Amino acid sequence: MGYATAAELATRYGADRLIDLTDRDGDGIGDDPMIAQALADADAEIDGYLASRYRLPLPTVPALLTRIACDIAIYRLLSLRRMGDIEDARRRYEDARRLLEAIAKGHASLGLPASLPLDEQPALSLAAAKSGPAPVFGPDQMGSY
Template identity: 85%
Template sequence: MAYLTAAELATRYGQDRLIDLTDRDGDGLADDPMIAQALADASAEIDGYLAARYRLPLPTVPAILARIAGDIAIYRLLSLRRMGDIEDARRRYEDARRLLEAISRGTVSLGLPAALPPEQQPGLSLAAAKSGPAPVFGPDQMGGF
């Protein structure tokens, strides 16, 4: 699910900033595929956290997730540049990641209905479905057999 568009990213951070971050060929234009990839990466990272608690895709995009997606996308774009350019983006990224962890734990709300209908409840992930109790018989329990 996309949480932010390239146009919304430009509104949040400024088109000049996006050009500065992505104009590798010096033509004065932002590199749209690079921006799209950063936004896709941000959305995938967000989905990784939300899937533990919410059925995806979400029915609406809460404003907090749009902001987090922007911070993560800018961090990803800045990570391709010199190390000195990244400190503010790193702080914002770490803040965004901590916020996603809090959302995943349920200590921060997305403002969505607390009790989702059964068809909207998150299902078990493949990892959760495949994991289960520890095996009863293993090398330690078999006594050398």
């Protein structure tokens, strides 16, 4: 499942900007495979964070993740350009990473609708379930009971 499409990326950053970033041969046409690869790289990075907390794929794509995917993808495309072009993209990328880290730690929400049927609710991944807080009642707390 992709978190963002090329059309969503073009809406956020402008089709002209995507052409400018991906027109390798100078024909005025953007390189669709290059855009698709940047989006796939963004998806993989997002999944790397979310997998520690949620079962993937998610049942729906929250708008928050679409924005994060676009920011990461544009950063990846800009990283192929000269250094002066990357400052704003780096800030957005670092913001996106911090937000993904907060989501992975449970400090931020994906904003998934609460009305999803129970079987469509994302569950904690096995890693998150195994690394949860210590039990409240264990041998140390119960004494000789």
